[in-house]
Amino acid sequence: MSLSKRLKEDFTTTTIVFMSVAIVINIVAGQLVSLLKLPIYLDSIGTVLVGLLAGPWAGGVTGLLTNLIWGLITSPVAAAFSPVAMAIGITAGLCAKYGLFKTWWLAIISGVIITFFNAVVAVPIKLYMFGGISGTGSDFLTSYLLALGKGLFGSVVVTVFTSNLIDKVATALLAWCIVKALPSRTTSRLPRSKNVIAAT
């Protein structure tokens, strides 16, 4: 199937509406779980879901737009990290395409892969625009590693990877659970559902 035909199939009206819902879920999920006081943000749960059910391109666009809209709502700084969110969506979609979301333990592996690509895109932005600093608690880890003589690049890589690992693995697992819990008449309307629903 040619690329443009595949893109048209991926971006049906149902997909577009799903993407807009996912963008809102990204923004509000953090608020929902705040009463659990866990070390996670869950700000890519919607992006990963779209990547699973509608393909990597749709997932990438969802992530990109989430951060841009966040920039409109809260602070333009979030918009600087839109490429990172885009990478998360694309990675999740590709992991699903290659069957890495069929079981819960494969979902955990996908979470680690997503964390890796998250770091690949986030580290250059954080280094070049923010000098490796984010103004949050993870900076303590960065300064500890700098004091050990690890160099700015290495310190930022380790900080970004470790501070995102639990969040992205939890996100991937939750996304897997959600897809399993959705009624099949809903998932069957989305283009890539066969990636996550194991054949019976």
Place this chain on the structure above:
Amino acid sequence: MQANNDTATLFINKDSWLHRLHPFTKLAYILLTGTLVYAGSMDWEWIAILILFNICILISGYLLKETFRVVWRVMLPLTLFMVGIHSFLYPGNSTILVSFSGVAIYQEGFFFALTTLERLLVVLMTSLVFVFSTHPADLIMSISQTGKSPSLAYLIGSPLLLLAGMRERIKVIQAAQQARGLHTGGNIFKRFYSLAPLILPLVTGAIVEVEQRSIALEVRGFKSTSVKTSIRILPDSTMQRLARWFMAMIAGGMVISKLIG
């Protein structure tokens, strides 16, 4: 910063030339300043002039006070951490600026922190010029007026409208699950297990509505690319169009020359 009550975004309703500018003009300005600051190898003195220029723009748009509040909120923790960490621990540190009881503040780290913060400040201010003075409906209309992508206009507008409703739904879900005995305290594993009963109702509820919404959209000719008549008027002028092209070309030229040279 509290979002404006009328819109979900940070838009502030004032009457100024800035508010009447076409959204794409302001976006082109963000592109230009971002490129100038990051790809243009400007000295800190020129970046300071840009900051002053932005301050003048914000004053003329009656937005300076609100900008100052957001800048303070965003930049203060970054400044404290950046100056604090890099003055002492920046890898390229060699020249001591000030030293007391064995601990030294180095010049290289200090200036690295200051120049990074300066660049960030410029881009933050230009972004705020856009965000504070652009009503989201104008932004969405400018996208749909290009006639190229009704989906993109929808993808920006719909989340802004859905947001308030979702936030209400969250409170209901939290209360309902806690009434059913959800563990919000206890050890970290118990709390991780409590994630699913909170997230699943929100997501499944939202997704099940997707089918209804998409049918409603299709019935209203959503995917049509013909330009729709609108009650809202978005002023634009040839001068703005030329300015946009000019800014985009300078930005593009700088990126290309940075890539080549």
